[in-house]
Amino acid sequence: MDVGKSRLSYGGAACLALDRAMAADARVVALGEDVGRGGIFGQYRGLQQKFGGARVIDTPISESTIMGAAVGMALTGLKPVVEMRVVDFALCAMDEIVNQAAKARYMFGGQGRVPLVARLPIGIWTGSAAQHSQSLEAWFAHVPGLVVVTPGTPQDNHSLLAAAIDSGDPVIYMEHKELWSLEGEVVPGEKISLGKAKILQAGSDVTLVTWSRTVQTALEAVKRAKNISVELIDLRTIWPWDRETVLASAAKTRRLVVAHEAVRVAGFGAEIAATVAEELGIPVKRVGGARIPVGYSLPLEDEARIDVEGILRALTNF
Amino acid sequence: MDVGKSRLSYGGAACLALDRAMAADARVVALGEDVGRGGIFGQYRGLQQKFGGARVIDTPISESTIMGAAVGMALTGLKPVVEMRVVDFALCAMDEIVNQAAKARYMFGGQGRVPLVARLPIGIWTGSAAQHSQSLEAWFAHVPGLVVVTPGTPQDNHSLLAAAIDSGDPVIYMEHKELWSLEGEVVPGEKISLGKAKILQAGSDVTLVTWSRTVQTALEAVKRAKNISVELIDLRTIWPWDRETVLASAAKTRRLVVAHEAVRVAGFGAEIAATVAEELGIPVKRVGGARIPVGYSLPLEDEARIDVEGILRALTNF
Amino acid sequence: MKSQDRALALYRTMARIRAFENAAEEASRGGVSAFGAALSNDVRVRGPLHLSTGQEAVPAGVCINLANEDLITSTHRGHGHTLAKGASMEKMMCELFGRATGFNGGKGGSMHIADFSVGMLGANGVVAAGIPIAVGAAHALKVQAKKSIVACFFGDGAINRGPFLEGLNWAKVHELPVLFVCEDNRWSATTSTEAMTAGAGPLARAKAIGIAGAEVDGNDVLAVDLAASKLINEIRKGKGPKFLHAITYRFKGHVSVDPATYRDGEEVARALANDPIKVFVRNCGLKKEELEKIQKQTHEEVANALRVAAAAPWPDKGGAYTDIQDAGSGQWT
Amino acid sequence: MKSQDRALALYRTMARIRAFENAAEEASRGGVSAFGAALSNDVRVRGPLHLSTGQEAVPAGVCINLANEDLITSTHRGHGHTLAKGASMEKMMCELFGRATGFNGGKGGSMHIADFSVGMLGANGVVAAGIPIAVGAAHALKVQAKKSIVACFFGDGAINRGPFLEGLNWAKVHELPVLFVCEDNRWSATTSTEAMTAGAGPLARAKAIGIAGAEVDGNDVLAVDLAASKLINEIRKGKGPKFLHAITYRFKGHVSVDPATYRDGEEVARALANDPIKVFVRNCGLKKEELEKIQKQTHEEVANALRVAAAAPWPDKGGAYTDIQDAGSGQWT
Ligand SMILES: Cc1ncc(C[n+]2csc(CCOP(=O)(O)OP(=O)(O)O)c2C)c(N)n1
Ligand SMILES: Cc1ncc(C[n+]2csc(CCOP(=O)(O)OP(=O)(O)O)c2C)c(N)n1
Ligand SMILES: [Mg+2]
Ligand SMILES: [Mg+2]
Secondary structure: OOOOOEEEEHHHHHHHHHHHHHHHOOOEEEEEOOHHHOOOOOOOOOHHHHHOOOOEEEOOOOHHHHHHHHHHHHHOOOEEEEEOOOHHHHHHHHHHHHHHHOOHHHHOOOOOOOOEEEEOOEOOOOOOOHHHOOOOHHHHHOOOOOEEEOOOOHHHHHHHHHHHHHHOOEEEEOOEOOOOOOEEEEOOOOOOOOOOOEEEEOOOOEEEEEOOOHHHHHHHHHHHOOOOOEEEEEOOEEEOOOHHHHHHHHHHHOOEEEEEEEEOOOOHHHHHHHHHHHHHOOOEEEEEEOOOOOOOOHHHHHHHOOOHHHHHHHHHOO | OOOOOEEEEHHHHHHHHHHHHHHHOOOEEEEEOOHHHOOOOOOOOOHHHHHOOOOEEEOOOOHHHHHHHHHHHHHOOOEEEEEOOOHHHHHHHHHHHHHHHOOHHHHOOOOOOOOEEEEOOEOOOOOOOHHHOOOOHHHHHOOOOOEEEOOOOHHHHHHHHHHHHHHOOEEEEOOEOOOOOOEEEEOOOOOOOOOOOEEEEOOOOEEEEEOOOHHHHHHHHHHHOOOOOEEEEEOOEEEOOOHHHHHHHHHHHOOEEEEEEEEOOOOHHHHHHHHHHHHHOOOEEEEEEOOOOOOOOHHHHHHHOOOHHHHHHHHHOO | OOHHHHHHHHHHHHHHHHHHHHHHHHHHOOOOOHHHOOOOOOOOOOOOOOOOOOOOHHHHHHHOOOOOOOEEEOOOOOHHHHHHOOOOHHHHHHHHOOOOOOOOOOOOOHHHOOEHHHOEOOOOOOOOOHHHHHHHHHHHHHHOOOOOOEEEEEEOHHHHOHHHHHHHHHHHHOOOOEEEEEEEOOEEOOEEOHHHOOOOOHHHHHHHOOOOEEEEEOOOHHHHHHHHHHHHHHHHOOOOOEEEEEEOOOOOOOOOOOOOOOOOHHHHHHHHHOOHHHHHHHHOOOOHHHHHHHHHHHHHHHHHHHHHHHHOOOOOHHHHHOOOOOOOOOOOO | OOHHHHHHHHHHHHHHHHHHHHHHHHHHOOOOOHHHOOOOOOOOOOOOOOOOOOOOHHHHHHHOOOOOOOEEEOOOOOHHHHHHOOOOHHHHHHHHOOOOOOOOOOOOOHHHOOEHHHOEOOOOOOOOOHHHHHHHHHHHHHHOOOOOOEEEEEEOHHHHOHHHHHHHHHHHHOOOOEEEEEEEOOEEOOEEHHHHOOOOOHHHHHHHOOOOEEEEEOOOHHHHHHHHHHHHHHHHOOOOOEEEEEEOOOOOOOOOOOOOOOOOHHHHHHHHHOOHHHHHHHHOOOOHHHHHHHHHHHHHHHHHHHHHHHHOOOOOHHHHHOOOOOOOOOOOO
16 A cells, blocks of 8 residues: 555545554554444544554544543543544534643643644535534634644645644644545655645736635636636645745735635635735735525525635636 | 713623613523622622522533523523623533524524523633633634624623623623723613724724724723824624724725734634725734733733734834 | 324324335435435435434324424434424425425525424434523523423433533423433444443433433334323423433434444344334224325325425525524625 | 551641642732732732632542552642642642742643643643543553553532533443542532532432442541542452542632632531541541641641742743644744
8 A cells, every 4th residue: 555656535545644653653543433433434444443442442422522531642642533523513522622632731831742633524515504514724723722734635635644643733633524535646655744835836926825625616716717827825734824835925926815615704814814915915815605604405505605706706806 | 770870890881781681671581600699700790689590590510501501592582691701611612602503593594593692701811821811702703693792891891782682693792801890981771783893083094993801902002102193993893893984994094903812813803904905905914912822920921912012013013 | 182093193193204204315315425425416305314214103202292382302313303293294395305495494404404383493413402402492481481391302322412411400400391302223323322321321310310201112102102291291290301211223324325234234123123113003903994094195295295395496595695693684705 | 558657648638738728828819800809919829719728638538549650630629639649839839829930830820730740630720621631541541551540530510511421421431440539519619519410419420320439528538538449449450430429618719719708607617617637637546746747847848838939930931932832833923
C-alpha cells in the first residue's frame, strides 16, 4: 500500500492515514460510536479487526463523555482520534471541546497537553435537513487553543489527518459530509504541514480563497470565468490560516473573493476579508450560505447552498 | 416605580423589566439555577417571592435540560426567560440552543415557535480565568434563527430585555459579567427596538462601532482622541445588526473601527469590517481580544483585555 | 371503547404504520449516501429514512391511551409515533416527498416530522434531544394548569446520553405529567445497545431517580396498551412521571439503505417470527374479514398518500426564507 | 502504615487543608464581585474562591489510599483534594496569589489548580466536567496496562448533570479503574441539593448503572478511609469502577464572599458542632502533644506559604502567550 500512488476515496485516504498512525504509535487510539463496524462512512474500516477493541473503542451514545474521556486520555499519554460523526452532534460536547480540550494546557500552565484529533464533519448533507447540515469552522477558529483543519481532497485528507495526529495540539478536524466517496490519487505518507494553503491555480486578476467541498465548486467557477485570470487558493487549514500566502496573492491580484459553504454571516470568510481589507485596502467580496436553516426539500436545500454562479458573479463584479 | 426615572443598576434594570413582563403576561416564566434566591447577581431579586416558585423556577444543575425544557415550554405556549449564569456554562446546552431552539420553528414549517430569552452573560470576569471569561456573540450571529442582543447600559438592559421577551423569537441575550453593578438613569417601560444601534456621539472623521462593556472603554478612548472627530456607535443588537446606521456613518466618515472584547479572530468585528469593506471600500480596522485563553493572574488577564490605548491607536493610525 | 373496538383500533394503527413504512422504504431506494449506497435520480424520498417497521406495537399501544390534547415527542424514527397520535398519512408522505403540502412544508422531512394539530411536537435528529423538550412541555402543562399529559418516546441508545438523566430527574423533582417510553429495539445504529449499556437497564435507572414504571413485551400490543393505560392513569391522577420500557426489535437497517449485515441472522429470524402484527393476528380472536377490511383500507390510504404526494407541488424557493425568525426578517445573507 | 501513624497522617491532612482554607479566605477578602461584594485593591487572592472548610475528611480519607502514581480529578472546590494528594501548599498558595511560581504559573488560579507531578489532574470550573476526564484517564491506564487507579471527586449538585450518567455508564461498560467520590455537602451554590434531586440519591443511581459502592459519614475520616480502602482494593483487583457517597457539610458560603444567609441557622450550627476535625480529635485517642505538634507545623507551613507567595514574582506578560498551542504559535491576534 505504501509505495507509489493509490486511487483512494476521501474517506479511505483518511482511514489509511489512521491505520499508519496506529501502526507506528501505540499511543494513538480511536473512539466513537460505531467505529468498531468501520464507522458509518467506512472511515474506520478494518481498524478494529487490525488493532483490536482496546484501541478502536466502541462507545455509548455519549458525546459529552466521548470528548471528555478523550481529554482525559490525552492528558495522560494517549493520542485519541475522536469520532463525532457530524459537527452537528458535537454540539452535545461543546463544553468538553471548548472549556476543556482547548484550554487545559494553558489553564494548567503547561503541566499537561491535549494531543487529540476530533473529527467533526461539516457541510450540507443532502436530504438531511437543518440538524445535519451545518458548517461551523468559524466557531472553532474563534476559540484559542484549537487548530482547525478542513481537507478538500483525498490526498489532503490523508496527509492532514496524519499531520493532525502528529501535532500534539487539540485539532478540530472537519471532513466534509459529502466528500466521503470522492476519489483521487493519494501518495501514502506524503507530508503536508498544518497551516499551509495550496495554490491550485495561479492567476493575476483576482484571488479566490476557499476550502473543503467548495474547492470543487470553485474549480468549476474558475473554469467558466472566461476573461479573468483567477488565482485559486485552497486554504486547507482554517487556524492557523495561511495569511502569508493569501496576502501575497491578494497583494498581487488586488482583488479578493472568499467563498465557503458555511453561513456567510460571521463565517470565516469575514475574518479573511476583514484581514485583507485591513492589510491591503483592496476590494473584497464574500460568497457564503444564506443565514437560513438548511431545508429538507431539494429546492429549499438548494437555496442554502452556494453555487458556481454565485462565485462567478463575485469574481466578475468588482 | 414606573413613573419617571430611577437610578438603577444594570442588573436591577433587567430585573425590573422582567418583573413588569411577568406582571403583564402570565406566559412569562423564568427558570435556572439559583433564580429562587434572586440569582447570584441579584438579577432575579424578589421575583420568586412575588410570582411564586411555579413561575420563577429553581432548577437542578442541568444546563441541557434547562435549555431543552425551555424549548418545550416555548413550543407549548409559555415565554421562558432562561438563566445560564455565564455563556461559558451554556456550552453545556449548545445542542438545545443551536439544533433545537434556533431551528424548531423552521424545521416544523412554522407549526410552532420558540419565544424564549436565554441569558448568557459574556465577557472577562475578573479573576475567574479561562472557563468563565468568554465572549461568544459571534457564534450565535452565525446561527440562523437566533437573535443576539448585547446591552451595554442599565437603560438598554431594561428596554432590550423587555423587547426580547416581547419578540417571539429565540433571543440570545448577552449581558456583561462585569456590568451588573453599573448604575445609570432608567426610564421604566421605555421602548427600544431590537436591531437598532445608538449613535452615542456624532463625529466626522472616523466611525467607531462597539457594544457591551466595551462601550465604556470606547467612551474613554473617544474622550482622549484629541484631534479626531469620532462617531461612536453602540450596536446593541448583534443580530440583526443595524447595517443601515453603520453604513451611513461609515459612508460619511470614510473610516471604520470596530472594537470588541471577544477574541478578534473570527469575532463579529470581522463581519462588520468585511461588510463595510465590501460595501464602501473604505479603510477598516478591528480591535479585539488576542487569541489566547484568559489567564487568572492579573498581568495575564490584562493581556486578554482590549484597552483604551488599543482603541486610540486604531482610531489614529489610518 | 369496547374491547373489540379497541383491538381493531390497535390493529389499524399497526397496519397503517407498517404499510406506510413499507411504502416510504420503497420510495426511498437509493436515497441516502451513508452506508456506501449511492444516490439515484428518480428517488422520491431523499435523505436518511429511519423505519420503525417491526416496532408498531409500541406507538399503537401507548397512543391509544392519549387524547388529541395530549402531547408527544419523538425521535429520528418517528413515523409510527406520528401516525399513532392521529396524524394524516397523506401529509406525512407529502413531507417525505419534500412537498409544500407536507406537515412541515418540505422544511423538515422524515427526521423532523411534526403535526402540532394532533399534539405531535416533532421528531428529532439528535438522539435524546426530545427528552428535555417533552419535560418542558409537561412543565408548561403544569404551569398552565392543563389536564393533558406528555408521552416522550426515545430509543434504547438514548438512555446513555446525559439528557436522559437530566430530564428524568427534572420531571420527578417537579412531579410533571410525562410518560417516558423507552422503545427498545436492541440496536443503536450498527452497535448492539447491550454492549454499551451498563447496569440493569432503563427501568432500573428510572427507579433510581424515583420514577416507577413497567417493563413490557413491546411486540405485544395489548400488553403495551395495558401497561401504558395503567401508568397514564396514574399520571392523570397527578402522581408524577412514569416510565415504560417496551422491548421490541428493529426489522430493518438503521436507515433504509443499511443492509444491517452486522446482525446475527438467527437473531433477525427470531425477531421476524415475532412480528407484532402477525402475533396480534394470531392471538386477537378477531374476525378475519374485519382485519382484511382494515388491511384493504390501509393499502388504499397508502396508495392515495403516494399518489397525492407524487402530484403535490414543490415548495417555492422563497419558502427557504420564511419561518426563521421575525427580528431581521429579510436579512438572510 | 501502623494505625496510629495513619491516624496522624489523616489528622495532618485535615489540619493542613483547614489551615490553608482559612488563610486563603483571609487573603481573598473583597476578591469577588458576585454576591454583591465589591472588589478591593489590596486583595491578594482574586476571583471566586470555593472553600472546602468542613469537608476535609473526605479528601483526607480517600487520598490516604492512593499512591503518587494514582490520579485524581477535582471540582471548583479543589484545594482539599490537591493537598490530600500530596501537592505543595506553597505552590498552591503562589497560584492563588497569581504568581509565576504557582502550579499553573498564574494561569489557572484556584478553579484550575493542578499538580500533575502528584497525579492531581486539575480542578474544574464546570460542574461535573471532571467526570468524563477521570473516566478517560482511567481508560488510558487500562489501554496502557498500568496498575494505577483514578479517584474522581464531584459534588452533590453534579449528579444532576448529564456527564454523571454518561461517565458512570462508560466506566462500567469498559470496567475501568475509577473510584467515583460524591462529596455531598448538601448545597449547590445557594440551592439545597435535596430540593433539586429526585430518587434515593447518588449511590442508588450508581447501582442502577451497575456500580457498587458505599455511603459513609463524610465527617468521620476513619470511616471514609475504611470505606475508600475497601472500594479501592476492589478496583485494584480489577473489579471495575466503584462509588463512594460521603456526606459532609459546607461550612462557608458557596464562594468566600457569600454570607450564605439562605441557610437555616440551626442547620449550620449543627454542622459546625459536627466539625470533622473536632470530632476526630475527640475520638482518635491520640496524644494531645502529637496533635499540637502537627497543628504547629501546619501553621508554620501556611505562614511560610503566605510569605513565599506574597514575595513571589508575577508572571511575565509574555506568559499570556505560551502553553496555548503549537500550530500557529505566535499568531495570537
Ligand atoms: C447526539 C447524537 N449522537 C449520534 C447520533 C447518530 N445516531 C442517529 S440514530 C442513532 C442510534 C440511536 O439508537 P436508539 O436511541 O436506540 O434509537 P433507534 O435508532 O434504535 O430507534 C445514532 C447513534 C445522533 N443522531 N445524535
Ligand atoms: C455546568 C455548570 N453549571 C453551573 C455552574 C455554576 N456553579 C458553580 S459551583 C455550583 C454548585 C455546585 O454544587 P456541587 O456540585 O454540590 O458542588 P459544591 O459547590 O457544593 O462543592 C454551580 C451551580 C458551573 N460552574 N458549571
Ligand atoms: Mg435502538
Ligand atoms: Mg454541594
